[in-house]
Amino acid sequence: MTMRAAEAATFADLALPDAMRAAIGRELESLPDPSADIDRASARCHQVFAMLPLDLLRSVLDFGRHNDAPGVALVRNLPVDARTGPTPLDGGPGRGKSGFVSEGVLLGLSGLLGEPLGVLTEKAGRLIHDVVPVAGGERTQTNQSSAVFLNFHSDITYDPTGRYDRANPDFLVLNCLRGDPAGEAVTYYADARDICGELPSDALEILRGPHFRLNAPGSYTRSVAGGSEVLSEPVPILSGGGTHPEIAVSANGVHALNRDAGAAFERLQETCRSVAHEVRLEPGQALLVNNRKGVHARSRFAARHDGRDRWLQRTYVRRSLWDIRYRVTPQDHRVHF
Template sequence: MTEGVEQLYFHRARGLTVTGSAATAIAARDGRVLAAAAEVGAGRLVVVGGGELSALPFLGRADNARFLLNTLSWLLTGQYAPAGSELAKAVTHERCFTVRSFHPEEDLAKVEGSHVVDARPYRSLLERIGGGILPDPYQEQAAFLLEAELRFDEMPRVIREAVTTFRHRSNDYEGLLVRGLPVDAELPGTPADPARRLDKSTWLSELWLAGFASALGFPLAYHQEKHGLLFQNVAPTPHNAANLSSESSAILLDFHTETAFHPHMPDFLMLHCLRSDHDGIAKTIMASVRMALPHVSLADRCELFLPQFRTGVDYSFGSANGVQGNGPTLPVLYGNPYDPYMTFDLDLMVGETPHAQQALEALRSAVNKVQRWVRLEPGDLLIVNNRRAVHARSEFSARFDGRDRWLQRVCLVSDPVPSAADRRGSGRVVETVFAV
């Protein structure tokens, strides 16, 4: 059974007590027997301290696949598996394991499910919630956020339930699309400088962002991003049209985890559409880890769990455009091996070994296979689970005439404590410094 097996990976295995001369210990760690075999009468018996040894997330590790093939062959024939190494390689490196199917439609708005909630039937109620005097969200931020949280409690139950369910259980797409929220009646021109706030006669867009954020976690800003604005404008600019920036338009802004390099990266990202692009073609694209992993081999999946990937610091945080690998080293996958989290930046991340780079390329292919998208319209709010999905944006034509595509963005974390030391006082601006 151990022919060709040099190392086994056990996950949460329990030790076995082996008694009698008939049983043979075949795997041990730290003095504990973790697997044993014995001949019993005319038959054969194998006991393993944990079935996860042969489960899909772990079958690609070490020599687990070869051990499983040898074990099955020995139980059946009393011999190790013929050509076992070739079979094990086929199982771990060449095969992908799809455990269930997903809806093939790419346009998220056309697929019914918990990932979409329609706010339009509640328009009159939402207009009342958004009416009346509001504190200035930029000059009286604390008062505004408190008021937004209180008003969110008046939202229709179907909307609050969708947000709460998404926070606790998410969904296969790792995104929640709220369609048709009321928009500001008198919207100014799309900002030529997205890093500066604009005066508006009403604050509906900020109210929705702050209200939904209060149900999801703790909204925060980053000092280097839009000068620390909590409500960030996302709009095209001529000088960044071809840069890896939220202000680009002429290029595909490819799949990435928002601020993947940051020690306090957001758990959720919210994008609220105030104005569509002129041609109505810009797509906000997503790919979830749950949908992508079935397209990744077991061997590559195991590589992605190792801390051997260097990501790059974003252009907006002071890095030169497109510089790869000048950020921290981290794993791409982490957490529960059966339902992991993912940190991935297709443009700026590199593997530190040939095997790691190969695994990155495999994940690149996988996220492109499972991509889903939506064309955001005014009043749409898209919430992205930033730890389980990557997002992207297609190219579009910008005219820089004050009527270009305009989104507002808010980042938020589930727990404000880890970032507290990097925020001044009780503020919400993270001031972590990066050397690039």
């Protein structure tokens, strides 16, 4: 993990004391399969994570609640499962785990930020997503990829209103079960505050105008549109006040509506690379990602599809499910169209 000293304010580095890792691990060893009753599991994980040392607990809560908090936080020295089993080849879930410690860690951290939610077109509506390289998806701009740089993006959600940056998660939590054996895979995070500090004012003005159409996520276009583009209405990339900018970028293609907008978007991508924090996730580490304050990316890495590839588990989290109630499925109050 490297961190640019000047941007310390947009990155938080948190670690559990060894005794706390062991204590939380012991409690989570007996966690039943959370998918059987996710609200009960989430309540139980809340109880377990309440034993975090006060300053650490407060840092995670602050990350979720404060506008001036960092956009990304690494949490280290988390408990892991006794046996992880092979990395799933098919996009998950895994079948060889000894228990549900990693799921418990994910739900415990997620519950301190807000409410995990599912979307039917993303991992079949599951609340715990497995992020693993999938054969056939190597070169896509989705979390199945490995052979390409996954561009700086926000996790967006197709919505019939034409805005894909409204029903999407406020946060992503990424918990690492298996690191990339070759150590190549890097996760990047570029905070919009740092991006705005670097970009010239003419580029910023263009990026703040509705000169862009975002393509829906690959998981959506694949399942609903046979892979064709499904574009948003014209939207700005940057919005919100000068000190608290929000950014929305799609991984799966951004259409700039004129040449100046295209040039400004190119400039944005370069700037993301120059200000980004970098993390090589390892087992026992989780990354808390604010999906509005910044954009994330992932380097290319080698996938062998042999059960030993890099493996993350992910949740999508919103502070509140209220604003997306128009999308809820009748079957499950956490799962949305």
